[in-house]
Amino acid sequence: MAGTAEAPSTNKVGLQKKDYAGSKSTLCIGCGHDLITARIIDAAFDNSIKPENLVKLSGIGCSSKTPAYFVSRSFSFNSVHGRMPSVATGTALANRNLKMIGVSGDGDTANIGMGQFVHVMRRNLNMVYIVENNGVYGLTKGQFSATADKGSKLKHGQVNHMHAIDLCALAVELGCGFVARLFAGNTKMMKQVLQSALAYKGTAFLDIISPCVTFNNHEGSTKSFPWMKSNELAMQDIGFVPAYDPHYEEMDHGDERVIKLGDGSKITIKALDKDYDPASRTGALQLLAEHHESGKVPTGVIYLAGETPRFVDHLGMVDVPLSSLKEDVLRPSKSVLDEVMDSLA
Amino acid sequence: MATAQAAEPQTRTIVNDLVLHVATANGSGSQTSNMVLLRSLFQMGIPISGKNLFPSNIQGLPTWFTIRANKDGWIARKQDADIVVCMNPDTSDEDAETARKGAILIYEETLNLADKRPDCIHYAVPFKKLIAEACPDVRLRKLVINMLYVGVCAQLFNFDMEEVRKAISTQLAGKQKAIDLNVPAVEFGYKWAAENLKKADPYRVERMDGNKGKIIIEGNAATALGLMFGGVSVVTWYPITPSSSLCEYLDEYLNKYRIQDGKRTFAVVQAEDEIAAVGMLAGAGWAGARAFTSTSGPGISLMNEIIGLAYFAEIPFVICNVARTGPSTGLPTRTMQGDLISLFYASHGDTKHIVVIPSTPKEAFEMGGEALNLAEEFQTPVFILSDLDLGMNYWMSDRFDYPTEPFRRGKVLDKEALDKLNGQWGRYRDVDGDGIAYRTYPGTDHPKAAYFTRGTGHTPDAAYSEKPEHWKSNMDRLARKFETAKTRVPKPEIHSNGHAAGLIYFGTTTEAVREALSALDHQHGLKLDLCRLRAFPFTQEVEDFLHSHERVYVVELNRDGQMRMTLNAELPRFAGKLRSVLHYDGMPLTADNVVQQVVSMEREK
Numbered sequence: 001m002a003g004t005a006e007a008p009s010t011n012k013v014g015l016q017k018k019d020y021a022g023s024k025s026t027l028c029i030g031c032g033h034d035l036i037t038a039r040i041i042d043a044a045f046d047n048s049i050k051p052e053n054l055v056k057l058s059g060i061g062c063s064s065k066t067p068a069y070f071v072s073r074s075f076s077f078n079s080v081h082g083r084m085p086s087v088a089t090g091t092a093l094a095n096r097n098l099k100m101i102g103v104s105g106d107g108d109t110a111n112i113g114m115g116q117f118v119h120v121m122r123r124n125l126n127m128v129y130i131v132e133n134n135g136v137y138g139l140t141k142g143q144f145s146a147t148a149d150k151g152s153k154l155k156h157g158q159v160n161h162m163h164a165i166d167l168c169a170l171a172v173e174l175g176c177g178f179v180a181r182l183f184a185g186n187t188k189m190m191k192q193v194l195q196s197a198l199a200y201k202g203t204a205f206l207d208i209i210s211p212c213v214t215f216n217n218h219e220g221s222t223k224s225f226p227w228m229k230s231n232e233l234a235m236q237d238i239g240f241v242p243a244y245d246p247h248y249e250e251m252d253h254g255d256e257r258v259i260k261l262g263d264g265s266k267i268t269i270k271a272l273d274k275d276y277d278p279a280s281r282t283g284a285l286q287l288l289a290e291h292h293e294s295g296k297v298p299t300g301v302i303y304l305a306g307e308t309p310r311f312v313d314h315l316g317m318v319d320v321p322l323s324s325l326k327e328d329v330l331r332p333s334k335s336v337l338d339e340v341m342d343s344l345a
Numbered sequence: 346m347a348t349a350q351a352a353e354p355q356t357r358t359i360v361n362d363l364v365l366h367v368a369t370a371n372g373s374g375s376q377t378s379n380m381v382l383l384r385s386l387f388q389m390g391i392p393i394s395g396k397n398l399f400p401s402n403i404q405g406l407p408t409w410f411t412i413r414a415n416k417d418g419w420i421a422r423k424q425d426a427d428i429v430v431c432m433n434p435d436t437s438d439e440d441a442e443t444a445r446k447g448a449i450l451i452y453e454e455t456l457n458l459a460d461k462r463p464d465c466i467h468y469a470v471p472f473k474k475l476i477a478e479a480c481p482d483v484r485l486r487k488l489v490i491n492m493l494y495v496g497v498c499a500q501l502f503n504f505d506m507e508e509v510r511k512a513i514s515t516q517l518a519g520k521q522k523a524i525d526l527n528v529p530a531v532e533f534g535y536k537w538a539a540e541n542l543k544k545a546d547p548y549r550v551e552r553m554d555g556n557k558g559k560i561i562i563e564g565n566a567a568t569a570l571g572l573m574f575g576g577v578s579v580v581t582w583y584p585i586t587p588s589s590s591l592c593e594y595l596d597e598y599l600n601k602y603r604i605q606d607g608k609r610t611f612a613v614v615q616a617e618d619e620i621a622a623v624g625m626l627a628g629a630g631w632a633g634a635r636a637f638t639s640t641s642g643p644g645i646s647l648m649n650e651i652i653g654l655a656y657f658a659e660i661p662f663v664i665c666n667v668a669r670t671g672p673s674t675g676l677p678t679r680t681m682q683g684d685l686i687s688l689f690y691a692s693h694g695d696t697k698h699i700v701v702i703p704s705t706p707k708e709a710f711e712m713g714g715e716a717l718n719l720a721e722e723f724q725t726p727v728f729i730l731s732d733l734d735l736g737m738n739y740w741m742s743d744r745f746d747y748p749t750e751p752f753r754r755g756k757v758l759d760k761e762a763l764d765k766l767n768g769q770w771g772r773y774r775d776v777d778g779d780g781i782a783y784r785t786y787p788g789t790d791h792p793k794a795a796y797f798t799r800g801t802g803h804t805p806d807a808a809y810s811e812k813p814e815h816w817k818s819n820m821d822r823l824a825r826k827f828e829t830a831k832t833r834v835p836k837p838e839i840h841s842n843g844h845a846a847g848l849i850y851f852g853t854t855t856e857a858v859r860e861a862l863s864a865l866d867h868q869h870g871l872k873l874d875l876c877r878l879r880a881f882p883f884t885q886e887v888e889d890f891l892h893s894h895e896r897v898y899v900v901e902l903n904r905d906g907q908m909r910m911t912l913n914a915e916l917p918r919f920a921g922k923l924r925s926v927l928h929y930d931g932m933p934l935t936a937d938n939v940v941q942q943v944v945s946m947e948r949e950k
Contacts, residue, residue, distance in 0.1 A: 079624070090636065093612040098787060115618065116624070317609050323633030325576075331748070337570075
């Protein structure tokens with residue numbers, strides 16, 4: 001209609017898409033990471049996440065810069081190389097109500113950060129842990145990381161002779177309840193899985209193959225856009241149904257799996273190839289092992305358990321954030337000190 | 346027949362002044378026996394201290410426990426013991442060899458030490474035979490054999506047996522079965538000694554009134570209590586001797602006293618390593634918790650990168666370094682003040698930190714809470730510098746005073762404050778000119794609350810910047826913050842009477858220095874003024890002390906004089922006045938050591 005601007009759409013918390021924007025990316029033009037950033041913005045907006053309840057955490061590297069590029073209204077902590085998981089753990093201890101997005105890279109997680117990665121997978125924090133996986137170090141100009149496939153080549157011809165670390169297999173092994181492998185070029189699947197992961201009340205681990213256009217997009221790389229376009233095996237057609245959607249019926253969707261997430265929303269998973277059951281841990285590990293040999297990269301939800309108790313539940317903490325507690329609660333009474341002193345007299 | 350042989354005739358009686366040294370094997374249950382001896386003396390009103398000397402091992406290796414009881418309140422370590430109880434056959438030869446001339450040796454009679462040290466006083470006791478009589482159940486003998494020497498010592502040195510029984514009950518926390526096993530063993534040893542040993546030494550203890558209102562506590566427990574009453578809410582830790590018991594005490598106290606409607610008002614998390622422990626503190630301090638971990642030197646080394654991040658990103662948390670000896674694993678069960686420089690200036694780039702230095706359990710309690718205040722007030726990591734001697738040994742202390750000062754949570758903007766400011770604020774703006782900026786907690790319900798926290802260069806409004814002027818002005822503000830800290834950290838304790846020579850000391854050298862000062866005065870006619878440091882950065886009072894003395898001794902437990910180096914670096918114009926009094930063999934300081942070094946330097950002055 002001439003003369004009247006169409007009102008921009010708002011989500012359930014009354015915010016527009018622009019309220020989820022971040023600073024302009026400073027990564028290379030065409031970087032896979034920017035595709036992920038864009039889908040995080042979409043997912044956060046569509047899930048109507050209140051930015052004040054979201055925190056972004058990262059380590060060091062190209063991927064770890066990206067929290068600056070989305071949802072500037074959320075707190076963010078760009079911490080130390082390989083140590084984002086511990087910083088996230090501390091944040092969760094201080095404020096159990098926060099939803100966290102942890103962004104890391106393959107070097108930040110599988111090399112320097114391996115120790116903290118495996119331990120955070122055991123804890124089950126309320127966090128989406130994303131590895132933007134390109135198999136190389138970008139900021140230091142193109143060295144292999146530990147997720148580089150055996151036989152893959154660097155830009156100048158060096159060949160990796162060591163086995164790749166499969167972060168998805170480790171996450172499944174260590175008890176993570178939501179594990180997906182994605183390709184940054186498959187933005188539709190990425191968006192649906194990100195929305196589901198944000199709705200999941202626990203640690204969701206997303207290993208997203210995100211090609212580095214500068215140092216690892218050549219022939220001989222198994223993390224390049226061309227390689228992934230010909231070798232991605234999209235296993236599932238994934239949908240996300242928000243909690244507030246009144247039209248969706250759980251039943252009557254044929255062979256689709258419908259799994260409820262913690263906030264009342266649902267993820268729908270329709271197997272495209274064979275009937276892969278993402279609820280099976282052993283099935284997940286078998287799938288990953290098989291494809292190490294085939295060279296194909298299955299993408300989709302590798303493993304999705306029902307929701308399990310979180311770290312903060314095991315710790316038996318009060319329901320409110322520890323950061324909100326005041327002196328009246330934090331300092332025991334004088335009679336307590338008297339009692340302790342008497343016992344030592 | 347057991348015999349007591351006197352090497353020299355008994356000419357005098359020494360009352361309430363003894364050092365008792367017990368040699369046993371690690372894991373033999375001797376800790377209970379030794380604590381019963383210590384508590385009994387304490388309950389009799391005699392000032393005491395109890396020091397462990399233990400191996401880095403669980404079972405079987407030699408371990409020693411030294412009790413000093415002294416009517417004048419001198420409870421520092423002494424070089425030589427008056428009484429040596431040799432219960433460990435593996436070390437008895439060496440224990441006997443190293444005993445001072447005229448010392449009293451109490452030992453299993455088959456060890457036959459009389460020939461080896463004819464210059465000592467001997468009480469040979471058939472412990473193995475006696476335990477068979479005292480404890481019919483073979484399986485339990487190993488557990489109670491050490492109670493026999495408690496009984497023998499109690500009889501020889503005139504302990505009040507009622508106090509011994511009470512001490513057993515306290516030590517075994519009212520566990521009746523254990524009490525019923527141990528009390529008769531002590532009584533058996535006591536009775537045997539009365540009937541079989543002829544008193545041949547001058548030592549005895551008598552009830553006095555030196556301990557009114559006192560408690561016995563380890564420094565680690567005291568620090569833990571200080572933190573609990575200081576409102577600590579997130580505790581992370583990785584086990585490392587000698588700090589582990591601090592977080593274990595803290596966990597125990599918090600679970601007992603900080604439960605609300607059945608739920609914990611705290612989190613205690615054992616991390617996978619020290620890097621994760623301090624990473625968790627960074628997250629927790631950033632998100633508004635009062636966060637704490639304890640560690641020792643090697644742990645501090647591992648934490649260094651995140652300590653630097655927290656200094657620069659301005660995140661509060663507290664780390665207690667219960668220091669041990671040496672680099673690497675060093676002597677993990679010995680004491681040292683060897684981590685001064687690695688704490689004061691921990692991490693890379695320009696960093697310096699607030700460090701509080703307790704010297705007694707009472708101060709450890711007070712500084713536990715104060716460190717949490719300073720961390721939040723200055724939005725920075727704050728360290729408590731303790732050591733094994735304070736942390737793991739038993740100290741007599743005045744009862745702790747209930748803290749009445751409100752918590753100082755620092756400059757935090759909540760939703761209402763942000764509303765008033767119309768959201769106009771910058772995380773690193775120096776609004777008040779004291780170098781301390783305002784912060785917000787993640788989760789604050791205001792669209793302008795959030796800011797980006799990073800270890801990279803940033804503007805006063807927390808935006809990324811590599812501009813030289815932003816970098817420099819931010820570093821200058823951090824220096825300004827440190828200047829402000831000089832006015833708020835604990836001031837030194839100074840005793841000044843206008844003498845020309847001064848002596849600076851800190852931490853667990855306090856008892857030895859106190860005793861040494863008296864000896865220097867009474868035996869050598871040397872009078873010194875005292876300055877006990879209680880914090881880094883140094884306050885104006887430290888500068889004044891250096892200014893007003895011709896020469897100043899700096900007493901510390903390390904090889905290189907790290908405190909002296911730091912004083913030189915921070916207050917260079919006084920460098921020529923400083924002289925080091927050093928001790929670094931892993932053992933606590935003795936008064937004699939201080940006296941010898943000071944006397945020799947005073948002669949050369």
